[in-house]
Amino acid sequence: MALAAGVGLSALSMTPASAAFVFTDCSQAAGFGVYNIPAGSPSYSAALDDDADGVACESADWPFDPTRIPIETSPGVYEHHIYDWVPGAGPGSDQFSQVDQVPVGGADTGVTVEESSSVSGLALGGLALAAAAGTTLVVRRRGARA
Amino acid sequence: MSVRIPSVGTESQLLSLGLRENGSLDVPPGDPGSPAAWYNGSPTPGERGPAVLLGHVNATDGGPGVFAGLRALAPGDTVEVLREDGTTAVFAVDRGEQYGKDAFPTLAVYGNTEGSELRLITCDGYDPATGEFDDNYVVYAKLVV
Numbered sequence: 001m002a003l004a005a006g007v008g009l010s011a012l013s014m015t016p017a018s019a020a021f022v023f024t025d026c027s028q029a030a031g032f033g034v035y036n037i038p039a040g041s042p043s044y045s046a047a048l049d050d051d052a053d054g055v056a057c058e059s060a061d062w063p064f065d066p067t068r069i070p071i072e073t074s075p076g077v078y079e080h081h082i083y084d085w086v087p088g089a090g091p092g093s094d095q096f097s098q099v100d101q102v103p104v105g106g107a108d109t110g111v112t113v114e115e116s117s118s119v120s121g122l123a124l125g126g127l128a129l130a131a132a133a134g135t136t137l138v139v140r141r142r143g144a145r146a
Numbered sequence: 147m148s149v150r151i152p153s154v155g156t157e158s159q160l161l162s163l164g165l166r167e168n169g170s171l172d173v174p175p176g177d178p179g180s181p182a183a184w185y186n187g188s189p190t191p192g193e194r195g196p197a198v199l200l201g202h203v204n205a206t207d208g209g210p211g212v213f214a215g216l217r218a219l220a221p222g223d224t225v226e227v228l229r230e231d232g233t234t235a236v237f238a239v240d241r242g243e244q245y246g247k248d249a250f251p252t253l254a255v256y257g258n259t260e261g262s263e264l265r266l267i268t269c270d271g272y273d274p275a276t277g278e279f280d281d282n283y284v285v286y287a288k289l290v291v
Contacts, residue, residue, distance in 0.1 A: 024249075028249060028251065030253060032251070032252055032253065033252065033253055070248065070249070076248075077248060078248040078249070079248075095253060095257045095258050096253075096256060096257055096258065097258060098188075098189055098194065098195030098196065098258045098259070099185075099187055099188045099189070099195065099196070099198075099256050100187035100188075101165060101169075101187045102252060102256050103165055103169065103170055103171045103185065103187070103198070103256060104168065104169035104170045105170050105247060105250045105252075106170075106171070106245065106247060106250045106255070106267055106282035106284070107170070107171040107173055107200040107267045107268070107269070107282060108170065108171070108173050108269075109173055109200055109201060109202045109203060109211070109213065109267065109268045109269045109279075109282075110202065110203050110204060110268075110269030110270075110272070110278065110279025111176040111202060111204050111205060111206050111211070112276075112277050112278050113204070113208070113272075113277035113278075114277060
């Protein structure tokens with residue numbers, strides 16, 4: 001019995017550490033430049049495959065580029081790595097030709113609020129709204145995990 | 147270069163900033179009164195393409211940051227950018243959207259546009275448990291012709 005338990009534990013430790021990024025819908029996938037996700041990919045889901053043909057988020061214009069799928073760097077935290085865009089990969093021209101270098105993600109434009117700060121309520125219009133909507137956001141983000 | 151958003155009383159110089167070593171947008175300091183910035187790898191406001199402007203939602207003293215008013219913007223509100231050549235480019239807000247930082251829509255924000263557009267970025271999704279902002283709030287605006 002002890003041996004079986006040991007085998008079970010080592011099998012668990014061999015599970016890949018990173019979870020696949022699951023797209024909530026194809027427009028989210030398109031936002032990352034991800035199309036034509038094949039059934040074998042960890043980011044494939046039947047919900048995104050309208051005609052159930054084994055390819056999700058189909059596009060006649062763009063190839064499947066798995067390097068554009070966000071990867072998990074620590075539990076629940078995903079990073080989107082920008083690789084060199086391939087000019088001419090889509091209809092006409094590179095979709096990011098108007099910027100010099102595509103930034104990775106958004107902007108770090110929130111100052112961390114310390115426990116001891118003078119402001120506790122942060123009752124500034126939008127921020128109050130954000131705090132109230134906090135739980136909704138958490139659910140939405142967790143929904144994006146595999 | 148400077149930006150003015152009359153409907154929410156925002157007015158600020160625009161620092162010209164690039165990217166950090168990790169490839170993400172560089173940001174201005176978090177002090178009270180700190181200005182907003184224009185990502186200098188994006189088109190200048192008024193040129194074709196998505197001009198990226200960013201600013202803090204809050205400041206280190208607990209008060210509002212320069213872009214605290216973005217959340218209150220409604221479609222049709224104007225954003226004015228006074229350019230280096232002295233002319234003013236006027237944009238109208240199209241929409242504002244909130245995104246988790248782990249699901250940022252790169253193509254929608256930085257992808258090519260037909261005309262001249264703005265992307266105003268600040269933070270959102272304040273989590274009282276951690277004191278941090280988990281999301282970005284992006285306002286999309288188009289040049290008024």
